[in-house]
Amino acid sequence: MSTKQQLIDAIADMREDEALQLAQQLLEAGTAPMEILEACRDAMAIVGQRYEQGEYFLPELVIAGDMLTAIGERIKPLLQAQAVSTAKKGKVVIGTVQGDIHDIGKDIVAFMLDVSGYEVIDLGVDVPASAFVDKLQESQAGILALSGFLTLAFDQMKHTVEAVREAGLRDRVKIMIGGAIMDDSVRHYIGADAYGPDATAAVRLANLWTGG
Amino acid sequence: MANSMDKSPQELYQERVQRIKDAVALKTPDRVPVFGPYQLFPYLYAGVTLREAMNDYAAARRACHKFLDDFQPDCDFGPILAYPAKPMETLGLKWFKWPGHGLGDNTIYQYVEGEYMTADEYDEFIFDPSDFMLTKWVPRSFEGLKGFAHFPTQRRMMWSGWMGLGAFASGEMQESFRVAVEAGKQINEWWASIAQYNSEAMAKGFPIAYAAFDWPPFDIIGDTLRGTRGILGDIRRRPDKLLQALEIATRIFIEYGSGAAGAELPLCWVWVHKGTRNFMSDEQFKTFYWPFLRRGLLALIEKGIIPVVYWEADIENRLEHIVDIPPGKAIYHIAQTDIAKAKAVLGGTVCIMGNVPNALLLAGTPDDVKAYCKMAIDVAGKDGGYIMDTAVMLDEAKPENVKAMFEFTREYGVYR
Numbered sequence: 097m098s099t100k101q102q103l104i105d106a107i108a109d110m111r112e113d114e115a116l117q118l119a120q121q122l123l124e125a126g127t128a129p130m131e132i133l134e135a136c137r138d139a140m141a142i143v144g145q146r147y148e149q150g151e152y153f154l155p156e157l158v159i160a161g162d163m164l165t166a167i168g169e170r171i172k173p174l175l176q177a178q179a180v181s182t183a184k185k186g187k188v189v190i191g192t193v194q195g196d197i198h199d200i201g202k203d204i205v206a207f208m209l210d211v212s213g214y215e216v217i218d219l220g221v222d223v224p225a226s227a228f229v230d231k232l233q234e235s236q237a238g239i240l241a242l243s244g245f246l247t248l249a250f251d252q253m254k255h256t257v258e259a260v261r262e263a264g265l266r267d268r269v270k271i272m273i274g275g276a277i278m279d280d281s282v283r284h285y286i287g288a289d290a291y292g293p294d295a296t297a298a299v300r301l302a303n304l305w306t307g308g
Numbered sequence: 309m310a311n312s313m314d315k316s317p318q319e320l321y322q323e324r325v326q327r328i329k330d331a332v333a334l335k336t337p338d339r340v341p342v343f344g345p346y347q348l349f350p351y352l353y354a355g356v357t358l359r360e361a362m363n364d365y366a367a368a369r370r371a372c373h374k375f376l377d378d379f380q381p382d383c384d385f386g387p388i389l390a391y392p393a394k395p396m397e398t399l400g401l402k403w404f405k406w407p408g409h410g411l412g413d414n415t416i417y418q419y420v421e422g423e424y425m426t427a428d429e430y431d432e433f434i435f436d437p438s439d440f441m442l443t444k445w446v447p448r449s450f451e452g453l454k455g456f457a458h459f460p461t462q463r464r465m466m467w468s469g470w471m472g473l474g475a476f477a478s479g480e481m482q483e484s485f486r487v488a489v490e491a492g493k494q495i496n497e498w499w500a501s502i503a504q505y506n507s508e509a510m511a512k513g514f515p516i517a518y519a520a521f522d523w524p525p526f527d528i529i530g531d532t533l534r535g536t537r538g539i540l541g542d543i544r545r546r547p548d549k550l551l552q553a554l555e556i557a558t559r560i561f562i563e564y565g566s567g568a569a570g571a572e573l574p575l576c577w578v579w580v581h582k583g584t585r586n587f588m589s590d591e592q593f594k595t596f597y598w599p600f601l602r603r604g605l606l607a608l609i610e611k612g613i614i615p616v617v618y619w620e621a622d623i624e625n626r627l628e629h630i631v632d633i634p635p636g637k638a639i640y641h642i643a644q645t646d647i648a649k650a651k652a653v654l655g656g657t658v659c660i661m662g663n664v665p666n667a668l669l670l671a672g673t674p675d676d677v678k679a680y681c682k683m684a685i686d687v688a689g690k691d692g693g694y695i696m697d698t699a700v701m702l703d704e705a706k707p708e709n710v711k712a713m714f715e716f717t718r719e720y721g722v723y724r
Contacts, residue, residue, distance in 0.1 A: 155540040195415045247704045285671040
């Protein structure tokens with residue numbers, strides 16, 4: 097089995113130390129950094145599938161995310177020399193709405209969208225409606241993902257959707273919402289396009305909207 | 309049923325206590341009880357900002373009295389969930405943001421995720437949890453108590469150990485003691501307000517809904533020590549250390565909850581954070597979460613305490629495991645879980661509470677709320693063993709919807 101395939105298996109099977117060693121070995125053997133990143137992406141696709149199938153849960157996503165970050169940190173300095181442009185399926189602006197500082201669910205959705213080939217612009221937590229609008233305008237992103245854990249998020253999300261409409265962006269921006277106590281009736285109240293109960297649903301929605 | 313106006317507060321008090329005890333014992337009470345832990349709602353309803361309630365304890369009591377008078381819950385939380393801002397400021401509490409301290413005046417306080425115990429500190433925690441908390445966790449959690457990082461190790465005080473007391477002479481340590489004394493006085497002012505309110509509520513005929521608060525062993529380690537990301541990674545990275553720490557946390561769990569022993573209504577609220585459907589696999593739940601929580605619950609039940617396990621999100625896939633406790637001794641609060649499935653599995657074992665969607669209470673109409681409550685009473689309330697409550701703690705909601713939940717339950721929830 098090639099070292100690259102070993103790396104894919106090690107990441108997908110959560111053998112963290114081994115994965116980092118293999119990535120290092122590949123680098124030292126002169127493997128192109130882009131190839132290593134592609135292997136990581138293949139591995140993440142397997143992790144994503146296992147999550148979707150209910151074999152993996154948050155512990156595995158946390159560890160997969162950490163492995164990706166650790167390997168990425170070693171590789172990124174080497175990448176800057178090359179002109180890297182990986183084709184992305186689309187841009188997603190994501191954030192937790194104003195007044196709410198919960199980030200775990202939002203981070204997982206951002207991570208899953210990222211490994212599924214989207215350019216994810218994460219505005220963090222406690223994000224005012226105007227910041228979402230500004231970023232949508234600047235980035236020309238076609239998808240807005242709003243996260244919230246508290247009931248206060250209902251009205252903040254509604255307010256954000258209205259702000260997107262007032263800015264004249266509503267026709268070209270699809271809006272998804274998610275978070276602990278959200279459901280389809282909340283989506284209706286807010287005026288968003290879709291509600292997703294988990295990170296897998298977020299990816300499915302994005303794929304549906306971009307044809308990706 | 310006689311009109312409640314005909315009864316003395318003492319009679320109403322006893323009636324309410326009995327109603328809840330009957331529901332817990334899976335007997336048929338006179339009617340479905342209705343109450344819950346409400347966070348922001350009583351203050352929003354009374355027009356008192358949360359910031360005021362956390363700073364002006366008389367204002368908090370006033371708001372809670374208004375809620376009590378207007379909604380007549382079977383049990384009451386009072387102002388305990390409006391935490392005292394003054395000592396939080398004095399201590400420099402780092403793992404919360406609250407109104408006036410990073411959040412707006414009417415935004416519920418929120419936890420700031422972090423690793424307040426690092427991965428390599430498990431052994432230290434396992435060896436001497438108290439010393440770890442005092443010299444590591446406390447200084448990291450409270451800016452004003454950082455001097456306690458140098459607190460002499462008490463387990464080594466014998467023989468020449470006391471000679472380490474020189475640490476007390478440092479300026480940093482003295483400053484931390486000064487902060488502790490000041491915060492202590494401020495916390496006592498708040499407790500005096502809570503005690504005053506509780507005796508006033510009881511005089512009006514309302515039992516107090518809590519005798520203790522508790523957290524599952526996994527969440528004791530996960531919430532404020534390792535953090536969510538930390539503990540979820542530990543499940544795979546250092547399972548043995550985590551299991552050892554969970555043994556310690558189980559003892560701490562029993563200690564927290566035991567304060568409820570001997571109370572007239574010994575309800576101990578167990579706030580479940582990371583055990584619900586999406587956090588971990590079934591196998592991980594059966595290994596790291598449930599056995600420790602179950603052992604702790606059994607120990608509390610043994611002491612005559614009624615645990616109210618506040619399952620905060622969907623637990624449909626956990627029902628088959630969590631049904632394994634003695635019948636008629638506990639309440640399981642549920643949220644976003646199919647109530648019919650919950651009743652089918654848990655019905656003969658625990659009293660079910662909750663599940664009225666908070667989204668419905670905010671965005672729905674009184675008729676929507678009544679329709680949900682009717683379904684809940686018909687399904688979960690059949691032959692008793694059910695308490696009406698919101699799915700999660702109530703913040704923003706339309707008052708008429710909350711009234712609909714209370715009034716409909718008092719009418720339709722009567723067992724005939």
